[in-house]
Amino acid sequence: MNKIVFYGSGNISQAILSGLISSGYDKNLIEFVDRNKINTQRAKKLGAKKITLGRIDSKSIIFLGVKPKDAIKAFDEICSVIKKPKIVSLVAGIKSNKYLSMYKDVELIRAMPNTSSRYNKGITAIYNCNASKTTFNRVSIIFKKVGTTIDITKENKIDDFTGLIGSGPAYFFYLLKVYEKRILKLCDGDRSKKETIICNLLEGVSYSINDNSNLDELIASVASKKGTTEAGLKSFKSSKLSQNFEKGIAAAIKRAKDISVEF
Numbered sequence: 238m239n240k241i242v243f244y245g246s247g248n249i250s251q252a253i254l255s256g257l258i259s260s261g262y263d264k265n266l267i268e269f270v271d272r273n274k275i276n277t278q279r280a281k282k283l284g285a286k287k288i289t290l291g292r293i294d295s296k297s298i299i300f301l302g303v304k305p306k307d308a309i310k311a312f313d314e315i316c317s318v319i320k321k322p323k324i325v326s327l328v329a330g331i332k333s334n335k336y337l338s339m340y341k342d343v344e345l346i347r348a349m350p351n352t353s354s355r356y357n358k359g360i361t362a363i364y365n366c367n368a369s370k371t372t373f374n375r376v377s378i379i380f381k382k383v384g385t386t387i388d389i390t391k392e393n394k395i396d397d398f399t400g401l402i403g404s405g406p407a408y409f410f411y412l413l414k415v416y417e418k419r420i421l422k423l424c425d426g427d428r429s430k431k432e433t434i435i436c437n438l439l440e441g442v443s444y445s446i447n448d449n450s451n452l453d454e455l456i457a458s459v460a461s462k463k464g465t466t467e468a469g470l471k472s473f474k475s476s477k478l479s480q481n482f483e484k485g486i487a488a489a490i491k492r493a494k495d496i497s498v499e500f
């Protein structure tokens with residue numbers, strides 16, 4: 238197994254880190270560099286070892302997990318110290334040519350994971366910018382330990398994955414907030430009951446899709462003519478819920494494209 242370094246150990250790095258450790262990845266091979274106290278504590282608690290930039294082994298695979306505004310500086314820090322680093326950028330928006338115009342002697346891969354990696358249910362799009370086949374395969378194996386991977390051959394597709402998959406969990410959390418409020422009332426404020434109901438509901442949805450991938454058929458299996466579900470769905474349609482959801486996703490994809498111009 239390869240040594241892994243998370244350069245920036247925040248939300249997404251912690252999700253991957255947790256998934257890797259629960260998949261049996263050797264904790265001793267997972268290191269991180271971070272300046273933030275809270276994230277440092279969290280990453281340490283998960284089992285990773287804090288190191289400094291100067292202690293990174295040049296053979297390590299370095300996951301760049303900082304916000305877009307910090308990415309260029311962080312990339313510069315890594316490349317100015319490590320000879321021919323192997324870097325996997327988890328950063329939204331910033332394109333490979335931006336990085337490679339600063340340093341050529343680097344093996345670069347872009348990846349777009351999501352926070353479900355924490356539960357080994359992640360979805361990660363991977364694009365090989367200029368890394369060797371061996372490095373790419375190693376990175377692919379790492380992401381496969383925390384979920385499923387999709388290899389991308391055109392870099393601009395990463396933006397679509399960012400808006401759909403990277404941001405994806407948050408859309409469903411957002412929609413669930415409406416549901417949560419109602420369920421909580423139904424359970425007289427019992428939070429643990431509310432959690433069980435929501436989790437069972439979502440697990441049921443997931444199993445149903447596993448059984449039958451046709452969403453219209455699944456809807457029809459719940460909705461009956463002139464019934465309650467049909468009334469709810471009709472109201473969703475008249476308030477253009479689908480179109481608005483689509484618009485939200487499009488806005489996220491556009492933002493991913495804009496980031497590349499901004500930084």
Ligand SMILES: NC(=O)c1ccc[n+]([C@@H]2O[C@H](COP(=O)([O-])OP(=O)(O)OC[C@H]3O[C@@H](n4cnc5c(N)ncnc54)[C@H](OP(=O)(O)O)[C@@H]3O)[C@@H](O)[C@H]2O)c1
Pocket residue numbers: 244245246247248249250270271272273276301302303304305307310311314327328329349350351352403404
């Ligand atoms: N969160 C997601 O679900 C998700 C999904 C897919 C992709 N991504 C991408 O992953 C990247 C990270 O997102 P995140 O949500 O994990 O961010 P985050 O929680 O803010 O974590 C970034 C961490 O990196 C630290 N950092 C920044 N620059 C540093 C430097 N030069 N040296 C050492 N530490 C440094 C930050 O410290 P400070 O707090 O002090 O700045 C922070 O602790 C983003 O570019 C995002 O586009 C995120």
